[in-house]
Amino acid sequence: MIPQEIIRRKRDGDELDAADIRSFIAALAAGRLSEGQIGAFAMAVWFKGMSRAEIVALTLAMADSGDRLQWADIDRPIADKHSTGGVGDNVSLMLAPIAAACGLAVPMISGRGLGHTGGTLDKLESIPGYRITPDADLFHKVVKEAGCAIIGQTGTLAPADGRLYAVRDVTATVDSIPLITASILSKKLAAGLETLVLDVKVGNGAFMADRGKAEILAQSLVEVANGAGVKTSALITDMNQPLADSAGNAVEMRNCLDFLAGRKRDTRLDIVVFAFAAEMLVKSGVAASPDEAEGMARQALSSGKAAEVFARMVSMLGGPPDLIENPDRYLARAPVEKPVPAARSGWLSACDARGVGVSVIDLGGGRRHPADRIDHRVGFSELLPLGTRVNAGEPIALVHAADEAAAERAAAALAMHYRITEDRPELTPVIAGLI
Known part of the structure; x- marks a missing residue:
């Protein structure tokens, strides 16, 4: 495999076969490609696009570039949610513990800030001691015992995506539907999910400012994921203003803690969190209807059960056990x-x-x-x-x-x-x- 030949062919608009894509991604994961070659490939894809077959091949190659997680000893549905990125979007921080409190197991592999959007991992790193890259055994233990774990990519989980993700951030190639699709889904396939709900943002604060393009991205994600055996749906949500009333890292973490503790309610964030909780619970078969699912989610929050799940997750991953009660002590x-x-x-x-x-x-x-x-x-x-x-x-x-x-x-x-x-x-x- 000669990397520059694959880059040239994609630059010229040729369709790459699966074997070439696998070879290129294997070289990327092994560290045999320069940042220049990775950036050139990403830019060629940005300009020329990819067919559905190429996107599937890219997604599978990236998912197979490392380990695939197994959850055979957990008797809960394995589910997750992912956002295409926005401003003031800290939905995952509340949604994961709410879904776990309702009976799902949520192994959430999240990312850092990309372009102008905030990253879940950057927000979690504002918590002293929180380990965003635990080893596989600890990750499994936290999901099994707490119900959810929000972590970053380890060196063995879709490692090719980790390197490509970082280069996309600084080469103006973030808003490519093939690259977004493969990046999101490679991590989710490697995480061993059964169901997935996607938050595709649209608006001036999203990577997809146009509604039509957002729908194309959502369709790409849903079709590729379902084709790979993960039951998937997508909600398209508005990003023409910050979702929460905070934008940053520690400030968004405070927003999350206030939400879980019942100190904050009735915002745009509230609407999105419960819509995704309902979709996850129905998709996983835990609830029969969206109304039943939303009721379960709201009860998990109001009872304090979701806050307990979050506190246990934070504590097991090295953070302070009383973070929700005493945010000013730690943030x-x-x-x-x-x-x-x-x-x-x-x-x-x-x-x-x-x-x-x-x-x-x-x-x-x-x-x-x-x-x-x-x-x-x-x-x-x-x-x-x-x-x-x-x-x-x-x-x-x-x-x-x-x-x-x-x-x-x-x-x-x-x-x-x-x-x-x-x-x-x-x-x-x-x-x-x-x-």
């Missing part, structure tokens, strides 16, 4: 917190969600290069949702920054990302469709 706070005043009176009518995500990176809460260190303290909290009436000078958010200058820059940038109008806006529903 670092930024030294500067500054309100962002509304520029005028009126209705918050539009948001550049991507811009909000980029502003988090500018604060130090994301990466420009794969090796960059993240400042987990920084970000935005208390973001007001669109459709809120504000008066001039009232805060629309709170900036968390490392110093006063960074806070000033971030506050000015965030104010520019929101449009305030005299007329009340018509808002799009947070759940846009099901595939």
